Amino acid sequence: MQSIKLCSHVGGDGILHLEIPVGITDKEMEVVVIYQQIEPSISTKTPEELGWPPGFFEQTYGSCQDDIQLLLTMKVILRQGKKLCEVLIRYQCLRSLSQR
Numbered sequence: 001m002q003s004i005k006l007c008s009h010v011g012g013d014g015i016l017h018l019e020i021p022v023g024i025t026d027k028e029m030e031v032v033v034i035y036q037q038i039e040p041s042i043s044t045k046t047p048e049e050l051g052w053p054p055g056f057f058e059q060t061y062g063s064c065q066d067d068i069q070l071l072l073t074m075k076v077i078l079r080q081g082k083k084l085c086e087v088l089i090r091y092q093c094l095r096s097l098s099q100r
Contacts, residue, residue, distance in 0.1 A: 016035065018033075
């Protein structure tokens, strides 16, 4: 008994076609097929891959603990789809205003 593991593609007709050379001719064979759909892996990106400067969270963690309004404003800006540089510029402006 031989075991072969392979990945194949199911066409638009919904039928899996297998062509497996086994090196045997004119013989009866018993074949067992076990199939499982492959789910695409979700890779977790690092903060740097998402555009954050290296060490940003380690350096800034806890710096805004007392300013909940500032944090909520930043969250709204991020939800609006603003780019990281725009958020950081807005953060600096809001931070300087809140320290006055």
